[in-house]
Structures are given as C-alpha cells and as structure tokens.
Amino acid sequence: MSANGRAEMKKSRPLRADAGENLVRSLEQLKAVFVERGVDASLEEIAKRSSVGIGTLYRHFPSRAKLLAAASDEQLATVARKEAELDGLDSRLEALHLFLKELVKRTGMYHGLAAALNTVLNSDAPGCKAATDLGKRLLKGAQDASEVRSDIKFEDVVSLVGAVSLSPQKGARDPARINRMLEVIIEGLRPIQR
Amino acid sequence: MSANGRAEMKKSRPLRADAGENLVRSLEQLKAVFVERGVDASLEEIAKRSSVGIGTLYRHFPSRAKLLAAASDEQLATVARKEAELDGLDSRLEALHLFLKELVKRTGMYHGLAAALNTVLNSDAPGCKAATDLGKRLLKGAQDASEVRSDIKFEDVVSLVGAVSLSPQKGARDPARINRMLEVIIEGLRPIQR
16 A cells, blocks of 8 residues: 555544554554653643544543553563573572663653653553563562562662652763662662661 | 842842732742642642732743742751751761651652752752752762762762652652661662672
C-alpha cells in the first residue's frame, strides 16, 4: 500500500476495525511524546498525535500510571531478563546493585519516569510485573544473606533510586552522578554495625 | 523621582501598599492550595482563591519554582536557625543527618515539595538561601572531617532526600519510613573502606 493509501486508511478507519493496531501506533506516539516532554506531557497532546481519539486513549489507559506502564513495559521486561545473570553473582548486594543500575538505565529515557517508578512498577503490565518480582526477590535474597538491613522495603529502594532522576537540571543524565548516587544507596542499605 | 530612585523603590516595595497586602494574603491562599493539592496545584486555582489576579501572580512569581520558594521560605528559614545547635555537635555527619531530618520535617507540609527541593533551594528567597548555605557548609564540614565521601555534591544529597517524599501512596508520611530512608542516605554517604 502506498504511503498515501495508508494515510487515507488511517483517516477513514478511526476505531472499530483495527482499534488494536491503532492502539499500538498510538503507543509509539505516546513514547515519542514522553521522550520529548517527559512523563508530565499533556494527554491532549498525546491524543492529538496518535491515531485514536482521546476517548479511546482514556478507555484503554484510565490513568497516567497505566499509560506510563504501557509505554515502559518493554524496557522493564528487558530488566527482568537479566534474572539468570544476576542470580549467578556471588554477592546478593552486588546483584541488587546491578539490577538497580539496569532499572535506571532502562527507565532513563523518559524524564521523570524514575520518580514515578513505584506507581509504574505496581501496575499489572507484564514487563513491569516481571521487573518488580525480580527486584523484590533480589532484595529479599540480600536481606536473607544479611547484606541488606532487614527493615528496608522494596518501595524504599525504588523511591531512593527515583532520587537519581531528581536532577536539578531537567533531563541531565550525568553517568558519574548516577553511579555515585547508586553507590550511596547500595552502601547505605548495608546493615549498620552498632 | 529619579530613575534610580524609582528602581530602588521597585526593589524594596514592589507594589502599592494595598496591593502588597493583597499579595501577602494571596501567599497565604497559595500555601493553603499547596497543602490541599500538593505542589502541582493549578496556578488558575491559586489565583481564583487569592485577592490578586492571575496577571499579578505571574508578574510576581514568574515560575512555579518562585511560587514554591515564596510559600516555603519561612519553613526553610526555620531550618537555617538550627545553625548554632548543629555546629555544637561532635560529629559532622550527625549534624548533616539532623539538618536533613529538619529539612524533611519542614518541607513535608506540601506533597511533592521535597521532590522539587533542588529548584526551591536554588532560589534567592532569603530563607531558602540561608538553608542552602547551611546545608552546603555542613556537607563540606563532614567531607573535611572525612565523614562523608569527597565526590558527593550538595545537589546529590538534596535529591536523595527528595526520594523520601516519593512515596507510593500520595501524601503518606510514615515517620518510621522517613527515619530508615534518611539513615540509609547518611550511612551511604560515608567514605567507602576499600
């Protein structure tokens, strides 16, 4: 089909027939808008640039958290696929450290996402769920091995990692800063020797 | 009046007396809206509930950061007044720890403020500036005493503290959570023994 024909189709086939296909296309648009504007981008702009109307958008993603989860699900699935590699490491704290590095790396593409990460991770999108399950298991493993203090919750760790994205300059992604902040978090998680 | 005199006047007394009074009232409204809605509250709502129009509001607070700085300046001045007490402590790391506790306590009244704290602290509102100066001095003191790793910047610490406010539940202010997260940050700041 010619590009023109496709454009025609796109126009003349707004909803029913291929709502699924349109939704996938709109998800791509969604990601593009999030990359450009950060996670606070207006839903109106997202709808305007996608092939589905704002009604359909709201019906499929009734909250911004669900939209963000959908947009970042693939990246979080990639994090989850590190499982075997991380399980093979000697130190459970080191495994948690690498998991968090991966999490920052994969969620860094949308400005502000890391700050909203707790909400996204708690969604039921498959990639998000897989990453959350892995993270929780790694934390528990490190706690069972007495490498992490026992009172820490997974949500605490995710919030601390979110801090890495609270850069004073919007969108600043200084790798040295990310590394030292993750190191502070990892070192701080160790049980206190009293 | 000379142009110079007028410029002086503009600096020290930006509005007519009654307009100034209105602005103080609107600042109170502003704080109330921030308490109710969090720091992302709409500026339209703030203007609607204050005695000055949105034009005046924008003229005096051309950015949300400036609004937030004005709304939280008193609280940050209170943090800065801890100076003598903190300087009297034996450990510089402990002084920094108490400073951060105070910072969280005083900025917790607006949901989301801690997350925007780097921007607010960099404003030129007097209370914000005093708190920033104290925090920077305490960090440098702890680094000079080799109690904190030397590569850490003040902005890193503020961002990590902002994480405390990245609660999965909006507005959740669990004191035990705040304490353990601040402890993780403080312990993590210590120089690494390699």
